[in-house]
Amino acid sequence: MSHDLAKLQLRHYRLIDAIASQGQLSVAAEVLAVSQPAASRMLAEVERTLGAPLFERHPKGMRPTPLGEVLARRARWLVSELDEAAAELAAFRAGRFGTVRIGAVTGAAVAIVAPAIRALGVERADTDIHVEVGPSGELMAALEAxxxxxxxxxxxxxxxxxxxxxxDSHVEEVRLVVREGHPLPRHRVPLAALAGAGWVIQSSGTPMRAAMEAAYVAAGLAPPTEIVNTSSTLVTMALLAQSDLVAPVAREVAELIAGPGMPLRRLALDREIVISPYHLIRHRARPLTPLAARLMALVTERMTG
Structure with missing residues (x-):
């Protein structure tokens, strides 16, 4: 098999990646700017070389076979690395020092990543930094790819x-945020006082949701039935400002969106609720550029400090 793989060219890997990500040969052909017959011949060439099918055809498109899943994952990695190299070369030619891409959950983005980026900006002005904020599952998938x-x-x-x-790791503390003028008091709010309130919260299965549900169960309360699921801080703020919903968020997020002069305020519970810790995570096989290594060191300083 290793000898057969040596026969594959970059265009083959790009095709495998495009079919796996798009799910249809015609769309993959459009992405690669080739005709569908040419893409079909190229795929047949790859499957003939490897002696096994890489994709199964079904009414809605194509899905990878077990062998195809393995090769598609490697193809995604190879294509991503080459695209990254092209981006770095373009940045160098444009006079920029380099590019770094970092992902973070919302609390970490506010408390850890933003200060680290500001510190990096003081050291080096010629940087191109991309920050993705989202749930851990999405970020891990992007990191793996x-x-x-x-x-x-x-x-x-x-x-x-x-x-x-x-x-390094960091434990998140939960804070509650409501609109200014909400009927609940500001301090020492018992969890039972929230029994009739609805949530604006991340979807089921997320650490924030799990921590709040566990706190309700521990207090002998049923979790709310009125729930708006969102991971968007902007949507959360808009919903809170127009209703009596309650949003559990990370402490750093609460300090940002419910500070002085904001239409939102914080509630202080009569108990502490914490979420499972987040970590600084990197792929073992992916080398870091000097810029990425420096930003990761600044993130480490803030997580340990």
Whole structure:
């Protein structure tokens, strides 16, 4: 098989990646700017070389076979690395020092990543930094695909911990945020007082949701039935400002969106609720550029400090 793989060219890997990500040969052909017959011949060439089918045809498109899944994952990594190299070369030619891509959950983005980026900006002005904020599952998928240099998130289910380095960790504290003028008091609010309130919260299965549901159960309360699921801080703020919903968020996020002069305010519960820690995570096989390594060091300083 290794000898057969040596026969494949970059265009073959790009085709495998495009079919796996798009799910249809015609769309993959459009992405690669080739005709569908040419893409079909190229795929047949690859499958003939490897002696096995890489995709199964079904009414809605194409899905990878088990062998195809393995090769598609490697193709995604190879294509991502080459695209990254092209981006770095373009940045160098444009006079920029380099590019770094980092992912973070919302609390970490506010408390850890933003200050680290500001510190990097003081040291080096010629940088191109991309920050992706989202749930840990999405960030881990991007990290595995080679689309991020590193991430500050949780090791989501379904990912092999042996593939990644889990470096420093940080525990998140939960705070509640409501609109200014909300009927609930500001301080020492018992959890039972929230029994009739609805939530604006991340979807089921996320650490924030799990921590709040566990707190309700521990207090002998049923979790709310009125729930708006969103991971968007902007949507959360808009919903809170127009209703009596309650949003559990990370402490750093609460300090940002419910500070002085904002239409939102914080509630102080009569108990502490914490979320499982997030980590600084990098892919073991992905080398870091000097710029990415420096930003990761600044993130480490803030996580340990």
């Amino acid at each position: 080679g689309e991020l240099d590193f991430a500050v998130c949780r090791l989501a289910q379904g990912f092999d911990a042996r593939t990644f380095e889990l470096l």
